[in-house]
Amino acid sequence: MRALAHPLRVALMEAIGQSDTQTLTATEASELLGESPANCAFHLRTLAKYGFLEEAGGGRGRQRPWRLRYRSIELVPPGLDQATRLAAEAAATIWFDRWLARARDRLLRTLGYPAEWQEAAIASQRTLYLTSQEAKDLGEAMHRLLEPYEPRRDDPSLRPRGSLQYEVLAFGYPLADPPRSPEAPGPAGPPGPIDPHEPNDPTEPTTRRS
16 A cells, blocks of 8 residues: 555556556656656556556567556555554545546636536535445445446447546545444544654555546
C-alpha cells in the first residue's frame, strides 16, 4: 500500500487506465506528465515490483509498455493494522484529491460545451437514511449500471460514433459516526511521543477505484 502513496505513481496508473491502448511506456509517460523518462521508468518499475503493473510485451528499456494488473483497487480495506492503515489513508488522500480536482475542473468546463453535453454531465447529491447493508447494496447496484459500458474501454470497435471518454465518480459515506464495536480500531489519531528505546519506523507518504 505504501507504494501507492506517491503522486507520480498515482498519475501513472491513471494515465495507463485512460490510455486508448491501456498501456504506457516510460517515454510516453514522460511526454504526458512532464516528468523525465528516467523518473517515470523508475516509478513504473516500482509499481510493477509491488504487483500493481505488469509488462504488456514488446519494446525494450524505456520503450517497454506497461499495463494495469487490476481494474480496481481497494485502498482502505477493513481490518488493517494501524501502520498499514496510515499508509492506506495517505494513498487514498492522493487519489481523492486528484478525483475531486479533476471533477471540479471538468464539470466547470461543461458550462461551455454544446447543450447535449451540458445535459449529459452529472452533478447530484442526496441525503438518505440507510443501514450498512442497504448502503452496500446501493453501491453494488450502481456498479451494475456501469457494467454494460465497460467492455468499450478495452475494445474501441464497441464505442459508438460520437462517444467520448466519460468519468463517473461515486461516493457514499455516513454523515454521523456509527457505534463502534469494542474490538474495532478507532480513527488514527496524532502520533504519540517517540519511545527512545523503540526502533523508529516512519510511514511513507485505493475506497475502491474502478
